[in-house]
Amino acid sequence: MTMAETIKTQNPKPEFSRPLKVSKLNNTVDYEFEEVPSEGETNAMAALFDVVSIRKVRFSGAISPFEDEGWLLEGKLGASISQNCVVTLERVRTRLELDVRRIFTPMATPEENEITLDASHNDELEPLGKEIDLGLVAMEALALAIPEYPRIEGAALPEASFSPPDTADIEEDAPKAFAGLAALKEKLSNPDE
Numbered sequence: 001m002t003m004a005e006t007i008k009t010q011n012p013k014p015e016f017s018r019p020l021k022v023s024k025l026n027n028t029v030d031y032e033f034e035e036v037p038s039e040g041e042t043n044a045m046a047a048l049f050d051v052v053s054i055r056k057v058r059f060s061g062a063i064s065p066f067e068d069e070g071w072l073l074e075g076k077l078g079a080s081i082s083q084n085c086v087v088t089l090e091r092v093r094t095r096l097e098l099d100v101r102r103i104f105t106p107m108a109t110p111e112e113n114e115i116t117l118d119a120s121h122n123d124e125l126e127p128l129g130k131e132i133d134l135g136l137v138a139m140e141a142l143a144l145a146i147p148e149y150p151r152i153e154g155a156a157l158p159e160a161s162f163s164p165p166d167t168a169d170i171e172e173d174a175p176k177a178f179a180g181l182a183a184l185k186e187k188l189s190n191p192d193e
Contacts, residue, residue: 015044016135020063022104022128027065033075034060035134045139049146052082052091059138061100070105070128077141087155094150100141104128 016037025031037045037057046054061075077098085092104126126137 014133014136014139015048016041016057016139017133018135019131019133021131022071023130025063025065025071030062030064032060032062033134034058035138037135041135045142048139049143051146052084054079054081054142056080057138057142059100059134063132066103066105070103070107071132073100073102073104073132073134073137075100075137077138079142081146083147083150085152085155086149087151087157090152090155092147092150092152094147096142096145098141098145100137102126102137104132 018033018035020031020033035058042054042057045057046052057077057079059075059077061073063071063073066072077096077100079096081094081096083092083094084090101124103124106128
């Protein structure tokens with residue numbers, strides 16, 4: 001199951017949906033598109049992706065015939081993401097500019113109960129159904145590009161100390177509590193010495 005199908009299965013009305021009927025596509029002319037989600041749709045996507053906000057989303061490109069029965073989607077996706085820095089919790093803004101490419105083909109449709117474990121699997125292949133949902137394609141690309149651990153430039157975690165409170169840090173050269181036990185054990189196991 002593709003990520004787009006998973007999103008649609010979990011929520012029958014996806015946060016950003018722009019279905020395009022495949023029957024309306026012409027196999028001699030490219031279909032050009034430009035999709036911009038509403039404020040409500042971007043707010044819903046921000047909630048879904050657990051980010052502070054998503055703004056200035058624009059998905060544009062073209063769908064053209066691919067081989068005998070398929071369609072090639074090539075587009076540009078731009079979005080501004082606001083998240084909290086994982087170190088300081090200050091707001092981090094990221095501008096994403098992504099190239100999106102998907103190949104919709106009937107040959108990409110998995111058999112029932114089929115599991116693909118091939119590491120060389122082409123991530124661009126999508127099963128061709130009765131429609132291509134441009135919004136779901138954009139959401140999938142966006143979800144994969146959002147930084148997992150956003151940081152403000154220069155933000156760093158403080159050095160960790162694992163010493164008990166009110167004690168000095170243990171130095172590497174300092175004698176260790178159990179260092180003498182090995183010598184004592186050897187001495188006790190060889191009483192003749």
